[in-house]
Amino acid sequence: MNMIKKMVFASLFGGLTFSSVAHADAGAICCPFSDITLKENVKPLEDPLQKILQLKGVSYTWKKDGTADIGLIAQNVEKVFPQLVKEKDGLKQIDYQKLVSPLIEAIREQQNEINQLKKDMHEIQQLKK
Numbered sequence: 001m002n003m004i005k006k007m008v009f010a011s012l013f014g015g016l017t018f019s020s021v022a023h024a025d026a027g028a029i030c031c032p033f034s035d036i037t038l039k040e041n042v043k044p045l046e047d048p049l050q051k052i053l054q055l056k057g058v059s060y061t062w063k064k065d066g067t068a069d070i071g072l073i074a075q076n077v078e079k080v081f082p083q084l085v086k087e088k089d090g091l092k093q094i095d096y097q098k099l100v101s102p103l104i105e106a107i108r109e110q111q112n113e114i115n116q117l118k119k120d121m122h123e124i125q126q127l128k129k
Contacts, residue, residue, distance in 0.1 A: 032097075044105070045101060045102055045105045048101075048102040048103075048105035048106040048109060049105075049106040049109040049110060051080050051081065051102060051106075052102055052103060052106040053106075054079075054080045055072055055076065055077060055080060056072070056073075056076060057070065057071070057072060058070065058071065058072065058073060071094070071096075072094055072096075074092030074093060074094050075092060077094050078092065081098075081099075081102065083098070084096075084098050084099065
């Protein structure tokens with residue numbers, strides 16, 4: 001991220017700056033690049049629903065100021081999706097934005113299961129007639 005973008009981003013978030021080594025962050029502040037021409041070895045995610053089910057949302061308070069918050073624990077996410085966890089100054093961070101893909105695929109997997117169950121139920125009801 002160049003210095004001007006970093007300064008604009010910092011002013012938007014009260015002086016906080018966020019950065020990542022990910023190539024995807026080369027896009028605009030709001031929108032990392034996701035163009036297919038920048039990617040290779042593109043494959044569907046494997047077992048997205050089972051992986052999402054391994055994550056545990058938690059509520060907690062920050063030690064620094066006692067503020068209540070919700071989220072995930074980076075060490076737990078790292079076991080399931082290591083590519084979503086980065087480390088800076090010995091502390092782990094989660095790239096929550098990248099959870100969107102497995103969530104979409106998990107929903108798609110669940111919907112396929114629901115559709116199959118509806119179809120099976122309809123067939124059973126037809127047999128009873």
